[in-house]
Amino acid sequence: MENDRQPILSVRNLKTNFFTDEGIVRAVDGASFDVRLGQTLGVVGESGCGKSVTALSILRIVPRPGRIVGGEILLRRLTEDGYEREVALTSLGENSQEMRSIRGAEIALVFQEPMTSLSPVHTIGNQIIEVARLHRKVSKQEARQMAVELLRLVGIPRAETAIDAYPLQLSGGMRQRALIALALSCDPRLLIADEPTTALDVTTQAQILDLLRSLQEQRGMAVILITHNMGVIAEMADQVVVMYLGQVVEEGSVDDVFNASKHPYTQALLRSIPSIHSTPKAQLPTISGTIPHPYNRPAGCPFHPRCPDAISGVCDRHEPQLLSVGDEHQVSCFLYHPPSTENEGSFN
Amino acid sequence: MSAVNEERIFVASQWRLMWWRFRKHRVAVVATVGVVAFYLVVLGADFFAYTDPNTTEAYRSLMPPQPIRFFDDGKLSPHVYGVVGKRDLTTFRRVYEADPSQKVKIRFFVRGFKYEFLGFIPADRHLIGVEGAQVEESLFILGTDSLGRDVWSRLMYATRTSLTIGLVAVALSLLLGVLLGGISGFYGGVVDNTIQRLIEILRSIPTIPLWMGLAAAVPRQWSVEQIYFAITIVIALRGWTGLARVVRGRFLSLREEDFVTAAELAGCSRKRIIFRHMVPSFQSHIIAAVTLAIPAMILAETALSFLGLGLRPPAISWGVMLQQAQNIETVALSPWLLVAALPVVVVILAFNFMGDGLRDAADPYGV
Amino acid sequence: MFAYFARRGVLAIFTLWAVTVLSFIIIQLPPGDFVDAYMAQLAVMETDVSEQQMEAMRRQYALDRPIHEQYLRWMGNMFRGNFGTSMLWKQSVLDVIGDRLAMTVVVSLGAVLLTWAIALPIGIYSAVRQYSIGDYAFTFVGFIGLGVPNFLLALLLMYLGFVLYDANIGGLFSPEYQLEPWSWGKVRDLLYHLPLPALIIALSGTAELIRIMRANLLDELRKPYVITARAMGLSERRLILKYPVRVALNPFVSTIGYLLPYILSGSVIVSFVLSLPTLGPILLGSLIAQDMFLAGTIILMLGSLTVIGTFISDLLLMWIDPRIRFGMVQEG
Numbered sequence A: 001m002e003n004d005r006q007p008i009l010s011v012r013n014l015k016t017n018f019f020t021d022e023g024i025v026r027a028v029d030g031a032s033f034d035v036r037l038g039q040t041l042g043v044v045g046e047s048g049c050g051k052s053v054t055a056l057s058i059l060r061i062v063p064r065p066g067r068i069v070g071g072e073i074l075l076r077r078l079t080e081d082g083y084e085r086e087v088a089l090t091s092l093g094e095n096s097q098e099m100r101s102i103r104g105a106e107i108a109l110v111f112q113e114p115m116t117s118l119s120p121v122h123t124i125g126n127q128i129i130e131v132a133r134l135h136r137k138v139s140k141q142e143a144r145q146m147a148v149e150l151l152r153l154v155g156i157p158r159a160e161t162a163i164d165a166y167p168l169q170l171s172g173g174m175r176q177r178a179l180i181a182l183a184l185s186c187d188p189r190l191l192i193a194d195e196p197t198t199a200l201d202v203t204t205q206a207q208i209l210d211l212l213r214s215l216q217e218q219r220g221m222a223v224i225l226i227t228h229n230m231g232v233i234a235e236m237a238d239q240v241v242v243m244y245l246g247q248v249v250e251e252g253s254v255d256d257v258f259n260a261s262k263h264p265y266t267q268a269l270l271r272s273i274p275s276i277h278s279t280p281k282a283q284l285p286t287i288s289g290t291i292p293h294p295y296n297r298p299a300g301c302p303f304h305p306r307c308p309d310a311i312s313g314v315c316d317r318h319e320p321q322l323l324s325v326g327d328e329h330q331v332s333c334f335l336y337h338p339p340s341t342e343n344e345g346s347f348n
Numbered sequence B: 001m002s003a004v005n006e007e008r009i010f011v012a013s014q015w016r017l018m019w020w021r022f023r024k025h026r027v028a029v030v031a032t033v034g035v036v037a038f039y040l041v042v043l044g045a046d047f048f049a050y051t052d053p054n055t056t057e058a059y060r061s062l063m064p065p066q067p068i069r070f071f072d073d074g075k076l077s078p079h080v081y082g083v084v085g086k087r088d089l090t091t092f093r094r095v096y097e098a099d100p101s102q103k104v105k106i107r108f109f110v111r112g113f114k115y116e117f118l119g120f121i122p123a124d125r126h127l128i129g130v131e132g133a134q135v136e137e138s139l140f141i142l143g144t145d146s147l148g149r150d151v152w153s154r155l156m157y158a159t160r161t162s163l164t165i166g167l168v169a170v171a172l173s174l175l176l177g178v179l180l181g182g183i184s185g186f187y188g189g190v191v192d193n194t195i196q197r198l199i200e201i202l203r204s205i206p207t208i209p210l211w212m213g214l215a216a217a218v219p220r221q222w223s224v225e226q227i228y229f230a231i232t233i234v235i236a237l238r239g240w241t242g243l244a245r246v247v248r249g250r251f252l253s254l255r256e257e258d259f260v261t262a263a264e265l266a267g268c269s270r271k272r273i274i275f276r277h278m279v280p281s282f283q284s285h286i287i288a289a290v291t292l293a294i295p296a297m298i299l300a301e302t303a304l305s306f307l308g309l310g311l312r313p314p315a316i317s318w319g320v321m322l323q324q325a326q327n328i329e330t331v332a333l334s335p336w337l338l339v340a341a342l343p344v345v346v347v348i349l350a351f352n353f354m355g356d357g358l359r360d361a362a363d364p365y366g367v
Numbered sequence C: 001m002f003a004y005f006a007r008r009g010v011l012a013i014f015t016l017w018a019v020t021v022l023s024f025i026i027i028q029l030p031p032g033d034f035v036d037a038y039m040a041q042l043a044v045m046e047t048d049v050s051e052q053q054m055e056a057m058r059r060q061y062a063l064d065r066p067i068h069e070q071y072l073r074w075m076g077n078m079f080r081g082n083f084g085t086s087m088l089w090k091q092s093v094l095d096v097i098g099d100r101l102a103m104t105v106v107v108s109l110g111a112v113l114l115t116w117a118i119a120l121p122i123g124i125y126s127a128v129r130q131y132s133i134g135d136y137a138f139t140f141v142g143f144i145g146l147g148v149p150n151f152l153l154a155l156l157l158m159y160l161g162f163v164l165y166d167a168n169i170g171g172l173f174s175p176e177y178q179l180e181p182w183s184w185g186k187v188r189d190l191l192y193h194l195p196l197p198a199l200i201i202a203l204s205g206t207a208e209l210i211r212i213m214r215a216n217l218l219d220e221l222r223k224p225y226v227i228t229a230r231a232m233g234l235s236e237r238r239l240i241l242k243y244p245v246r247v248a249l250n251p252f253v254s255t256i257g258y259l260l261p262y263i264l265s266g267s268v269i270v271s272f273v274l275s276l277p278t279l280g281p282i283l284l285g286s287l288i289a290q291d292m293f294l295a296g297t298i299i300l301m302l303g304s305l306t307v308i309g310t311f312i313s314d315l316l317l318m319w320i321d322p323r324i325r326f327g328m329v330q331e332g
């Protein structure tokens, strides 16, 4: 379909700040990327680089004192009569009727902590049925039937009884499956999975990832998969976005990013994955230094204090832009795009 | 935050840090000033009173408060009118009338009845008094009670009793609380379990009935001082449980900390570990808990005395004063008998605000 | 679940037993024994009693036996429904108490329900609108509730009622119903008089409960399951009421263990000020007259009420909290 080349969601220069008592945290500072139907976009970056806040921003549920302060989020949604219409989520009210009808129905979120992402005092079924009936006109009975099917679909054994279980009666992996079932309950076209496997053991991780992949194939959804695990990205993603301190530093297809990575940060991330080819017992390379505190982000390129290839006088003075280095492969680094005079002194 | 500032915070002592955080709580600071003011009254009760609180005079019973007039002929000269009392022949109550022709000037730092300041310095100066008349017969700024005693002067002495009883009771509770809570938290196991059950049982019995039952056992014929201490013990017998919980909680969390392990490895005795290492490290929490416990103690005494089971006349406390307000008809005709309720409320609030501020300052991340 | 139930049950029985010991201690505390007090009373009425008669009485009441035997006897009598004789009223203790126990339960229950009815919505409001003007205002009012002891509040309201409306706001019944047997009219009269004393007793516990509810809910509002619910498109009001409030309700229910002693305690002294026909006023009378069997029995009853109430709240908690039902957490 020609349509599928058009992104279902595009994020343009998104900026989300937290206005805390101690100062302003620029959690997301100008992130841009696109997601297409049937594709998985992997978002990687170290802890605290703004991945979860990006997800919350898309759903417009950034908690106080956080606020979207700039940029655009465009969603293509289906109208009743089968046409597609573009909506700027950033221009909707956080709690507006329209935004609420998008949440859960068009975009669903699987949040990062499976152990606490479901209410401990409600049964799984109760929570799924509530959401199903919120977005669709179905009876309790039908909703229950749908819930059982969903639970079966995500591979929960004995779904008819599991529907009346409380989260604490399920193992971590089962809870994550239940959470995915909840997210799928209204057949969303975009699923955001925020570190869906981090809290799970390795075998369960693999199962959940398999499940996500098969669900995506079945339903042709777009998936944003957030993780800090390069291995997961390699396995799952079609497109990759690498984030550092709230900014996208490199973006491209999995092939480009893994085989022809340009940004020193991406290269460092890739070096830190253990591989079967590396010498046994050899120390894994780590990225030197630590993430700067978000209150005092370095001037210039945010990565320059830790960058092995930093060009002094350039990287610490100018802010790089996300620019193309190939077909659909973009990087934000002066090694590839020497600063032009227009960029001079853009320090904010 | 500038680097210099950060440096300063870094080297600040625990107390300094606590003070900085405490200072941010405006209400707590104001409350602290209030508490200090109240304790000044405790120290100088005799100085702030102008009449011996126990002089009774039947012909002055239930006299209403005198309005203080500040200006005389346009000049600042505080005075009150003289009062004449007579018996109403139909109701048989004494009624009082101000006599504007008789102006009694109020003076400051005048001589009056003799007392010993702080218990050992003989003195006879009082904050206020009158000129050219007997103060006992002319000045009643808060009226008199049913026995004709001056309410203001009694209030001063009552403040002394009620506020010190709170402190003594809390000190006793603290002693018991630190001892039992500490033992409970440090040793754990069976000891901990036993003490915890004891605390639970004591806390599950409604306090006032328990206090009443214990206080009723205090023999009638005991002296004022004996009763005073008996009542503090009665209050502390229940009061220590709350403090013991705080101490135990802190002990449990501290026991796991490195510096205690380090001290243990260094071969310190348990006693030494407790008193040299652990107690100092949670002093601030204890202080906050104690501050929050004091109002309950004060209230306990007030309630018991109000019911006639606590302090008894001739002792004077807020509760003893309020005892006269038990009868609603009396209160309706002489509402000034309720005046002792005011300091009770103010002190309870002040201690609570102060305690809240201290708690937040001691543990900014706690609940 | 069974383990929880058993543990709570054993604890309740153990506490109940401890309460009987404490009550017995309180009965024994005053110097002299029952016979001494009885003699003193007879002496006032100028009746002479010989040493022999006193000894006979001591033997009759087993006062010459060791203390633990006296305790066992006292307990044994209680199980047979014999709570002893009140010297002050010259009646059996149970007759003196009459329906005052029931009245105490009614007033306290009313106060508990009112405390919850006030604290719950305010706690929710204060947490959801943290640091709003309303939050500050309620905190302030809460502090006033905390600062004004309930018996002073009762006194003040009595005074105001008397001065402004020339009415006695005390009591639980209108004069015409006071001595009547129970009827619908009397129940209606009770319901009409109940709110004010219940409110006075409730008010001082409310502040603390608001604080607890607010803190619990603030904790819950930050939990990921709230984010999940929000991300699924539920409206703010619906999701807050359905999820975090529901979760925060559990520790709130368990506060009854703390609330009950507080409320019964307050009811004693407030009942005295407002002359309510509950256990409070006769407890005071009996203590002042050193009528220790009556006093001890009342203290025992008040203590048992809290133990039983706490146990019921534990069961309630088990019922509403699946985490306890499935034995995942030890305590509520």
Ligand SMILES: Nc1ncnc2c1ncn2[C@@H]1O[C@H](COP(=O)(O)OP(=O)(O)OP(=O)(O)O)[C@@H](O)[C@H]1O
Residues within 6 Å of the ligand: A018, A020, A025, A026, A027, A045, A046, A047, A048, A049, A050, A051, A052, A053, A054, A063, A064, A065, A066, A112, A228, A294
């Ligand atoms: N409620 C908040 N208040 C203040 N700052 C916040 C808040 N939530 C997030 N932040 C800040 O926003 C930044 C990005 O956080 P985010 O949770 O998006 O990181 P992340 O990339 O998801 O990390 P992780 O891998 O640990 O999940 C962090 O520096 C964090 O401190």
Ligand SMILES: [Mg+2]
Residues within 6 Å of the ligand: A051, A052, A053, A112, A194
């Ligand atoms: Mg995250």
